Amino acid sequence: MNEFIFIFTSIILPIGLIVGTGHVIQLKFKLDRSTLAKLSIHYVMPAFIFMSLYESSIDFSLLFGVMLFLILYALLSFILSRLIAKVMKLDKDRTVLFTNANLFYNAGNYGVPVNDLVFRSDPYAMSIQVMLVVFQNMFAFSYGIFSLSAKNVGQAKALLSYFKMPIFYGLLLGLIFNYFHLPMPAPFETALDYMRNAMIGLVLFILGAQIAGIRFSRLRWSAFVGALARLIIGPALAFAMLILFNMEGVVAQVILITSAMPAAVNSSIIAQEYSDDPEYAAEIVMMSTLLSSVTVSAIIYIALAVF
Template identity: 65%
Template structure:
């Protein structure tokens, strides 16, 4: 119990405080969330990704192994949630939203700060996290858009647009500089390091502002079930796969903790553009985020004591 309270006080509570500040400030001043998102996506996140990969001691063969793990995890999650949605009698549109909310978890805005606090800014642990963020973004803006039956032009723009984003090049350049051991000038390193330090507080603030912008009119039982599957069934499936793949240590811990994250705000954003009932996705994001305050510390405790 003491270890659980330690995790809650030293990991979840600091995160919750900043998220609440973002939520309150958004309600008070109605900030431009689009501008905040652009600031994060085009400036802070690419530098953060580059610096953490640049500094990490990366086993590239292991990272490929991790990506294969995530693909299998996504496939099994799709099957389980699709069958659950079908069993509840959801129509096609809601069944897709139900499934997407479990496929797309908050590896970035929520997962990165958790990883940073749990592993005490360990570059290696963060390199695993960044690969998961990359996979989630690619997956969300490819399959996530296609699954909601966007127009052909929308599909193509979603697929090609990601390769124009600075986040993609932060990842690629970080991998290249790391693999070939390319150095950067000290002044540039210091400048980038300042930006990296701004990442955690800024991304949590933005998460709070995004949650404040979510609106819904009613509560549906299936959205509660979707949240429970994301927060409980998701990590349980991960544990089984980690044992099957014989992964342990920091890699297994980072993967398990991240797959315990709540539904990504991206799933709601995509639904707002392509779904007839975006409020359903918003419900799942809201409930899974709220309940994660309890479930994530439990998963962190399990991860650190089993793997």
């Protein structure tokens, strides 16, 4: 119990305080959330991803294995979510929203700060986290849009739009510089370091501001089930797979902890654009985010104790 309290107060509570600050300031000053999102996507995240990969010791065979694991995890999560939705007799649109909320977890704005605190800014742990962030971004803005049958954006265009994002080039250049051991000119490294160091506080603030912009007037029981599925069934599935594939150490810890993240705000943003019932996605995001303060603390404890 003492370990759980320590994890909550030293990791989850500091994150909650920054998210809460962003939430309150957004409610008071009505900041432009679109501009905040662009600041994260086009400024700090690319620099953060590049520097995390540039400075870490990457085992590229392990990297390939992690990506295969994530694809299989996504496939099994999809099947389980669809089965649960079928049991609850959700209509087609809500089934897609329920499934997407379980497939798309907050590996970036929430998962990165948790990783930074749990593993004390370990570059190797963060390099694994970066892979999860990139996978989730690509998955959300490709399948996430396809699954809701985009009316104005073609499938090919939706997929190609990801490759126009600076995050992709931060990933690509980080891997290239790491693999070929390319030197970084000192002024560029210093500038990118400053940008990287701004990331944690900024993305948590933005997460709070994004949540403040989500509105819903009721909470349906199936949305509550969706939140619990994301927070409990998601990490339970990841845990079983990690044991089955005999994965251990930091890699297993990072994957398990990240699998416990709440539903990504992206799932709500995509629903607002392409769904007839975006409020349903917002309910799952809000409930899973609120409940995650307890469940994520528990999963961190389990991850560090077992792996």
